[in-house]
Every structure is written in structure tokens, then in C-alpha cells.
Amino acid sequence: MQSGFAKDGRSFAWLIHPIDIETFFRDYFEQKPLHVTGRSLDYYAEIFRPEDMEDILWRNVHSPSIAVASKMSRAISAPISYVGTSEPWWPGEMYKDRHALIINGIQKHIAGAGRFLRGIEKFFKTSGHLNLYANPANCQGFPPHFDSHDTLILHIEGIKRWMFYGQHATNPVHTQLDSKLVPPSGDPEMELELAPGDFLYIPRGHVHAASTSDSPSKHLTLGLFPSSWRDLMDMALATSAEYLDDSLRASIPLDASRETIATTLKEHFLALAQRCNDDVFVEQARTRLLLNTIDQMQALPDHHLERFDDAGTLNEDSIIRKRDSTLCAAFMHQGEAFIRFPTFTATAMVKGPAFIFDTLKFVEETEDPFRISEMAGSMNSRSKLILARRLMTEGLLALPR
Numbered sequence: 001m002q003s004g005f006a007k008d009g010r011s012f013a014w015l016i017h018p019i020d021i022e023t024f025f026r027d028y029f030e031q032k033p034l035h036v037t038g039r040s041l042d043y044y045a046e047i048f049r050p051e052d053m054e055d056i057l058w059r060n061v062h063s064p065s066i067a068v069a070s071k072m073s074r075a076i077s078a079p080i081s082y083v084g085t086s087e088p089w090w091p092g093e094m095y096k097d098r099h100a101l102i103i104n105g106i107q108k109h110i111a112g113a114g115r116f117l118r119g120i121e122k123f124f125k126t127s128g129h130l131n132l133y134a135n136p137a138n139c140q141g142f143p144p145h146f147d148s149h150d151t152l153i154l155h156i157e158g159i160k161r162w163m164f165y166g167q168h169a170t171n172p173v174h175t176q177l178d179s180k181l182v183p184p185s186g187d188p189e190m191e192l193e194l195a196p197g198d199f200l201y202i203p204r205g206h207v208h209a210a211s212t213s214d215s216p217s218k219h220l221t222l223g224l225f226p227s228s229w230r231d232l233m234d235m236a237l238a239t240s241a242e243y244l245d246d247s248l249r250a251s252i253p254l255d256a257s258r259e260t261i262a263t264t265l266k267e268h269f270l271a272l273a274q275r276c277n278d279d280v281f282v283e284q285a286r287t288r289l290l291l292n293t294i295d296q297m298q299a300l301p302d303h304h305l306e307r308f309d310d311a312g313t314l315n316e317d318s319i320i321r322k323r324d325s326t327l328c329a330a331f332m333h334q335g336e337a338f339i340r341f342p343t344f345t346a347t348a349m350v351k352g353p354a355f356i357f358d359t360l361k362f363v364e365e366t367e368d369p370f371r372i373s374e375m376a377g378s379m380n381s382r383s384k385l386i387l388a389r390r391l392m393t394e395g396l397l398a399l400p401r
């Protein structure tokens with residue numbers, strides 16, 4: 001199977017191959033761990049090779065993105081006992097003491113890792129983080145615990161043993177992590193060994209621990225925060241409060257009785273439920289959730305300086321493309337059309353009159369290169385050219401390379 005870091009979610013299909021996406025969601029997602037094994041040892045070479053570790057350490061000797069896995073079940077940077085000691089490089093000393101070294105945000109160091117993460121984020125329409133764990137021999141990183149994010153493990157080097165102690169909570173959220181440390185009662189329900197090229201999925205809420213034996217190991221951990229119904233309800237409520245229902249913004253009377261509060265809460269919930277019969281409202285809430293995700297993203301490396309040169313060369317027959325794995329959203333707001341997308345440093349937004357919405361939606365939904373004059377919508381070719389130049393200068397579109 002081709003590895004292809006896809007614009008359309010193929011990278012997740014590649015990640016779990018030979019398990020198919022339908023089987024994953026039916027039998028494993030949010031239910032039980034999945035172990036995929038028996039693939040080539042260098043399956044993840046486009047994302048991370050063991051030798052990349054040296055480059056990253058060399059460039060980040062004093063970087064705060066380096067931490068260690070402590071036995072207290074949390075990642076720590078510069079532990080107090082190593083501050084001011086004779087050891088100039090505390091991560092090395094900690095590694096020597098059989099602590100796992102963690103490098104957070106691997107996608108910021110390696111372009112292939114960035115493209116891979118974006119492919120997964122685009123597929124799940126949510127943001128994630130990608131961290132490297134380097135374990136010395138005979139090391140247990142975190143003690144048994146559960147997480148509030150789904151965990152995807154890409155095993156790179158060596159052998160690591162994983163222990164599972166069952167589900168502690170169903171899809172827990174971050175605020176439920178008070179009891180994240182779960183002392184195992186009895187033997188693990190399941191144990192397995194990860195070898196290079198293996199993949200492991202751990203649903204959030206499942207208690208797990210891992211350790212190396214007589215050899216060191218390296219793996220990438222992708223933490224994924226899928227959007228939940230509660231997240232969407234938050235967006236629906238915020239949309240209603242900000243644009244549609246003044247009463248939601250009124251303060252709660254200081255002397256309100258418990259009965260009044262219950263009655264008023266019920267009225268608000270009923271009004272919100274009623275609003276969900278309106279397709280436009282539902283779409284607004286859904287878009288808002290997507291915009292939150294886009295706002296957390298950064299553009300991938302992709303000829304960003306050339307866009308200023310290229311925009312001036314465009315004509316109506318030019319073929320252009322959306323940047324690699326760019327998650328963007330076109331939407332209407334108060335009678336105007338918008339499109340929002342990540343750039344190098346922040347989120348960019350281009351807006352215009354309502355009649356350009358269909359063209360912006362076309363850009364959002366089109367993954368293959370297209371001719372400017374053939375963009376959908378009622379704009380004439382000249383207007384489409386002006387819009388294409390603007391979207392290229394802002395960083396959403398580029399020439400095919």
C-alpha cells in the first residue's frame with residue numbers, strides 16, 4: 001500500500017493498514033485497544049527515523065520541549081534535583097538514570113511528521129500532538145494511568161512491552177483526570193510487545209503502562225482529542241447566546257430560588273432544542289467547532305515565500321491548488337462570506353460579499369489542482385482571478401509544484 005500523506009485521510013488508512021477504516025470504527029474506536037503488527041521495520045521512515053533523534057537533540061539542547069516521564073505520571077522538564085548540579089545536560093543524566101526522554105511537538109522539527117499529523121487531524125477534524133519517547137533499557141515511564149485523549153503509538157525502534165488494565169472511565173474529559181493514577185489491582189488484562197513498524201491504538205479512559213526490558217526503544221505518541229457532542233453543544237449554546245437569544249446573556253438574579261433556576265434552565269434548554277430544527281443554526285454551530293480546530297493549527301512547510309512572486313503571474317487559465325493538507329472552512333456570517341485557514345503564524349481570514357460564498361466553498365472542498373476560470377460560483381472569470389490572487393497572497397492557494 002502506498003504511504004502517501006494524503007489530502008483526504010488516506011494517511012489514517014495507511015496508519016492502521018491492513019485493518020480498514022470501517023473495521024476500526026466499528027470494533028475498536030472508543031472501545032478497545034488495537035495492535036497492528038507484522039509490517040516493515042521502516043514503515044514510519046517518512047515520519048521519523050531513529051537517526052532524526054540526534055538532529056533534534058543537537059538543535060534543542062536547551063529547549064523546553066524536552067521533558068522526561070517521571071514515575072509520578074506526569075511529564076517534567078528540568079527537575080529540581082538537576083538544577084544547579086554539575087551535570088550540564090540534565091536530560092542525558094535522567095536518561096542514564098533510566099527515565100524516558102520525551103521530545104514534545106515532533107511535528108515542529110520534521111516536515112514529514114508535520115504532514116503526517118495534519119493528515120490525521122484533517123481526517124478526524126480535530127487537533128492532535130505528536131511526541132517522541134526514547135526509553136533506555138529496563139525503564140518504565142509512567143506508572144499505570146489513563147488519559148483524556150485517544151493515544152496512537154507509532155513504534156520506531158527496539159521492543160516495548162505494554163500492559164492494559166481495562167477501562168477506568170468512558171471517554172473521560174480533562175477535568176476527570178484527578179484520579180488519573182490508577183494502581184493496578186492484579187495482573188494486566190492484556191499484555192503485548194511492540195516492534196518497529198507496529199501501531200497501537202489506546203482509547204481514552206483505558207488504563208495502561210509500558211516498559212522496556214534489556215534493550216532501549218523509541219516510539220511516537222499521537223494524542224488525539226476527538227470532538228464530542230458536548231463540544232458541539234457548547235458551540236450551539238455560544239452561537240445562540242451571541243447572535244440569537246439575548247435572554248441567555250442576562251445575569252442570574254442573586255436571590256433566584258432553586259425552583260426559578262430549574263424552570264429557567266429548562267426554558268433555555270427547550271429553546272435551544274427548538275433552534276436545532278433550523279439547518280442554518282446547526283451549520284453555524286458545526287462550523288464554529290471546525291474553526292476552533294483550525295485556529296490551533298499552523299501552516300505546513302510549502303513554498304510560503306514564493307506565494308508573493310507567484311500571485312502576480314496568475315491569469316484566468318492558470319492551474320492552482322490548495323496547500324498541502326490544509327483544513328479550511330468557508331461560511332456565511334451576518335450576510336458576508338468568509339474563508340478561514342491556518343498560516344505560518346496565525347489564522348487568516350478572507351471575507352467578501354455573499355455571492356462569493358459558492359466559490360469559497362469550492363476552494364474548501366476541492367483537493368485536486370483546478371483552473372481559476374473553472375472555480376464554481378456565479379463570479380465572472382476576472383473576479384475569480386482577483387479572488388485567487390488574494391487567496392494565494394494570504395497563503396491558502398499555491399502553484400502546483
Ligand SMILES: [Fe+2]
Nearest residue numbers: 145146147151
Ligand atoms: Fe498514557
